[in-house]
Amino acid sequence: MSTFLSWLGGLVLRFVSYFGALAVLTGELTYSLFRSRIRWAEVGRQLVSIGFGSQIQVIVTGAATGAVFAAQVYYKFNQLGLDSLVGGIVALAMCRELGPVLTALMLAGRIGATMAAEIGTMKVTEQVDALRSLGVHPVDYLVAPRFLAMLFSVPLLIGESIRFGIGAARLMAVGVYNVPEAFYNDQLYKNVDHIDVIFGMTKGLAYGYIIVIMACHQGLTVRQGAVGVGRGTTAAVFYTSMAILIANFFLSLLLNYIWPIAAT
Amino acid sequence: MSTAGPPFISVRNLHKQIGDQQILRGINLTIREGENLVIIGGSGTGKSVFLKLVMGLIPATSGSIIVDNTEITTLNERQLGPHRRKIGMLFQDGALFDSLTVAENVAFPLRESGMKDSPDMHSRIHEVLAAVGLADHGHKLPAALSGGMRKRAALARAVVSRPRCIFYDEPTAGLDPIVSDSIDRLIRRTQLHYRCTSVVVTHDMRSVRSVADRVVYFREGLIHFEGSPDQLFSSTDPLVRQFVEGHCDEDE
Numbered sequence: 001m002s003t004f005l006s007w008l009g010g011l012v013l014r015f016v017s018y019f020g021a022l023a024v025l026t027g028e029l030t031y032s033l034f035r036s037r038i039r040w041a042e043v044g045r046q047l048v049s050i051g052f053g054s055q056i057q058v059i060v061t062g063a064a065t066g067a068v069f070a071a072q073v074y075y076k077f078n079q080l081g082l083d084s085l086v087g088g089i090v091a092l093a094m095c096r097e098l099g100p101v102l103t104a105l106m107l108a109g110r111i112g113a114t115m116a117a118e119i120g121t122m123k124v125t126e127q128v129d130a131l132r133s134l135g136v137h138p139v140d141y142l143v144a145p146r147f148l149a150m151l152f153s154v155p156l157l158i159g160e161s162i163r164f165g166i167g168a169a170r171l172m173a174v175g176v177y178n179v180p181e182a183f184y185n186d187q188l189y190k191n192v193d194h195i196d197v198i199f200g201m202t203k204g205l206a207y208g209y210i211i212v213i214m215a216c217h218q219g220l221t222v223r224q225g226a227v228g229v230g231r232g233t234t235a236a237v238f239y240t241s242m243a244i245l246i247a248n249f250f251l252s253l254l255l256n257y258i259w260p261i262a263a264t
Numbered sequence: 265m266s267t268a269g270p271p272f273i274s275v276r277n278l279h280k281q282i283g284d285q286q287i288l289r290g291i292n293l294t295i296r297e298g299e300n301l302v303i304i305g306g307s308g309t310g311k312s313v314f315l316k317l318v319m320g321l322i323p324a325t326s327g328s329i330i331v332d333n334t335e336i337t338t339l340n341e342r343q344l345g346p347h348r349r350k351i352g353m354l355f356q357d358g359a360l361f362d363s364l365t366v367a368e369n370v371a372f373p374l375r376e377s378g379m380k381d382s383p384d385m386h387s388r389i390h391e392v393l394a395a396v397g398l399a400d401h402g403h404k405l406p407a408a409l410s411g412g413m414r415k416r417a418a419l420a421r422a423v424v425s426r427p428r429c430i431f432y433d434e435p436t437a438g439l440d441p442i443v444s445d446s447i448d449r450l451i452r453r454t455q456l457h458y459r460c461t462s463v464v465v466t467h468d469m470r471s472v473r474s475v476a477d478r479v480v481y482f483r484e485g486l487i488h489f490e491g492s493p494d495q496l497f498s499s500t501d502p503l504v505r506q507f508v509e510g511h512c513d514e515d516e
Contacts, residue, residue, distance in 0.1 A: 125357065126359040132344075132348065136376050137342060137345065
């Protein structure tokens with residue numbers, strides 16, 4: 001019993017300590033954004049890496065999800081004689097859930113891992129200490145530009161993913177399953193409006209914050225050389241993915257309260 | 265030999281503990297402006313830790329560190345920034361930013377201090393790169409350089425903003441004797457040219473001979489010996505002799 005309690009106590013302590021560290025990093029980031037000089041060149045470099053570098057991933061994720069979801073929904077709706085609803089349902093799901101969550105998970109894998117590995121390698125090769133020795137706060141140079149680039153990129157990437165998802169769904173429903181285009185469009189516009197797109201892009205802002213804070217924290221706390229970088233990178237992807245899924249639940253509840261699904 | 269001025273760094277009763285290990289056990293040391301101090305000692309005796317403590321890169325367990333009349337142990341990370349800019353540091357492996365070219369690495373401290381891209385800045389970078397023999401290598405990434413070239417590039421980055429003091433953490437470690445000699449000469453030339461204070465951590469006795477005005481020997485977290493290079497090499501202390509001559513104890 002005492003072993004269990006000690007294990008539980010240790011777990012709670014680690015949990016509190018981890019979230020405390022994330023809160024401190026968030027505080028430093030806020031200071032950097034409002035009180036320090038923004039390195040726009042570095043923001044630009046990160047924008048290219050995050051925004052431009054994620055294009056194929058985002059397009060394939062959006063399009064594949066939209067197409068597959070349309071196919072699955074079509075089979076069931078066809079049995080019920082509701083074929084024309086496919087577009088509206090897929091678009092709604094893409095805007096509110098599938099687009100933001102799947103895109104964020106893909107970005108957590110690619111961008112989160114890259115950030116943790118880059119910063120972690122800088123940490124173990126003393127480049128972070130070199131930055132500090134030159135009077136530069138690591139959060140100002142390493143975290144703030146990545147955060148800003150993520151803030152600008154993620155909503156747009158999610159918007160792009162949604163657009164390709166809806167496009168691929170149309171291709172499947174209208175092109176492959178011969179759903180009449182006029183009915184398809186009618187249901188699409190009845191069920192989805194710009195609020196649903198804003199809903200998804202707003203989620204993207206929160207996911208962008210989660211990815212940057214958790215991945216950069218992993219990188220900045222790496223120890224024990226190459227093994228530590230490997231562990232930190234794996235942990236970054238795991239923690240950010242879990243946090244995105246959990247945050248999605250609460251965000252969906254909150255945002256559904258603010259922006260409920262429009263009545264048709 | 266340089267003429268030492270007023271105290272620039274003053275360390276009193278400095279302790280550092282990492283985990284269960286007591287690294288420094290009460291160091292007292294004053295480093296004067298313009299002097300070349302060399303710190304020697306076995307591996308794990310806290311020489312590099314000492315440099316990092318004075319830079320404010322790691323916190324002291326207890327004791328006082330005064331740099332240029334400012335007590336730095338009470339400063340936070342952001343307050344330490346301006347203090348750190350007074351000191352340049354050459355890290356053991358150079359610690360060049362591997363996503364930047366050599367010239368961008370050297371330009372980094374200037375840009376961070378608010379200097380705009382200008383012909384003046386470029387001529388300063390070129391001058392420093394030429395001084396370390398890397399004038400034609402500015403466009404290369406650090407990964408394309410040899411170990412000696414990386415250290416020279418890191419030295420160029422450390423001196424370009426003309427700090428008042430430069431810390432060298434094992435500048436000749438892992439280099440062949442000829443490259444080591446060129447680094448030692450560079451340290452000497454840098455000191456003369458920029459009239460800055462130098463603190464060199466090394467195991468290399470040749471470096472001690474060619475660079476030092478004063479030598480301190482760290483042993484078990486304390487200063488075991490302090491004196492001129494001549495006093496070091498003529499010391500009759502058995503522990504100093506053993507270290508200088510590099511003999512291992514048969515029983516160890």
